[in-house]
Amino acid sequence: MPSAQLIDGKAVATDLRAAVAARVGGMYARLGLRPGLAVVLVGEDPASQVYVRNKHKQTEACGMQSFEHRLPADTAQADLLALVARLNADDAVDGILVQLPLPRQIDAQKVIEAIDPAKDVDGFHPINAGRLATGQPALVPCTPLGCLMLLDRTLGAEMAGRHAVVIGRSNIVGKPMAQLLLGRDCTVTIAHSRTRDLAETVHGADIVIAAVGRPEMVRGFWIKPGATVIDVGINRLPPAAAGGKDRLVGDVNFEEAKAVAGHITPVPGGVGPMTIACLLSNTLQAACARRGIDMATL
Numbered sequence: 001m002p003s004a005q006l007i008d009g010k011a012v013a014t015d016l017r018a019a020v021a022a023r024v025g026g027m028y029a030r031l032g033l034r035p036g037l038a039v040v041l042v043g044e045d046p047a048s049q050v051y052v053r054n055k056h057k058q059t060e061a062c063g064m065q066s067f068e069h070r071l072p073a074d075t076a077q078a079d080l081l082a083l084v085a086r087l088n089a090d091d092a093v094d095g096i097l098v099q100l101p102l103p104r105q106i107d108a109q110k111v112i113e114a115i116d117p118a119k120d121v122d123g124f125h126p127i128n129a130g131r132l133a134t135g136q137p138a139l140v141p142c143t144p145l146g147c148l149m150l151l152d153r154t155l156g157a158e159m160a161g162r163h164a165v166v167i168g169r170s171n172i173v174g175k176p177m178a179q180l181l182l183g184r185d186c187t188v189t190i191a192h193s194r195t196r197d198l199a200e201t202v203h204g205a206d207i208v209i210a211a212v213g214r215p216e217m218v219r220g221f222w223i224k225p226g227a228t229v230i231d232v233g234i235n236r237l238p239p240a241a242a243g244g245k246d247r248l249v250g251d252v253n254f255e256e257a258k259a260v261a262g263h264i265t266p267v268p269g270g271v272g273p274m275t276i277a278c279l280l281s282n283t284l285q286a287a288c289a290r291r292g293i294d295m296a297t298l
């Protein structure tokens, strides 16, 4: 049985963090400036706590300033908006990220729209979404940006003219991913939970981006032989055997798909590590843009 080549997101993320750290070092040596990233966590969601801790560690490891703000789960929306306003006004802060999901009493869209678009390192603000959609320079959401970097390394110019199917239409992954693929001259289909004949649609794809949030939904027989499969899903399942550990699986049935695909990302170790590496890259980009520094000169 042939087996797909694994796309090693962990290794690509390590390279990207090293490239960011080198430029941050250059910025400090020449200008005495360190980019600053503020991360806000509301509540105690266990997965979010891990992601925020990793963001803090990796931000400091690449030489940037990390400002962490932890608020209780019952924080009022007005208090979170007041914190965002303070971070917008703080010149030491180049990037602001409010960790999602937020507790129910807070309207996430209102919070996203309160962030200064120049500091919106998540790329979720409508200004950045609009810039991406119209082909202008933008801060791009980290997970789809990470997927694009993996595709650039795997397929490069071969992406042009290929049929890409994005499964999922969220503002965070599906929609920006489709825009990025259009930017690489792919023919793009956005599929979602209401798509009829999803298996058949996916079977026509040279590139599959699975971002539905349903464990192992994409089956091996859906995949066109030789296709490139990028799995964005991170689903935690109970242990296979009593006393074991939780299992992390993607939105793709990995064992089935790897027998058919040409290239595939694993879960864990595929798209996930790229998300934080791209956040650091976006923070450096925001710091340079805000201060009129040409990043290429660092």
Ligand SMILES: Nc1nc2c(c(=O)[nH]1)N[C@@H](CN(C=O)c1ccc(C(=O)N[C@@H](CCC(=O)O)C(=O)O)cc1)CN2
Pocket: 047, 051, 097, 098, 099, 100, 101, 122, 142, 143, 234, 248, 267, 268, 269, 270, 271, 272, 273, 274, 275, 276
């Ligand atoms: N404001 C935001 N909130 C959230 C985002 C985001 O981009 N901006 N994305 C996700 C969570 N996330 C970062 O915040 C994230 C998810 C996964 C990983 C990662 O490294 N995953 C590992 C597995 C780690 C594990 O054991 O859980 C992997 O896939 O190898 C990093 C960051 C939702 N919220």
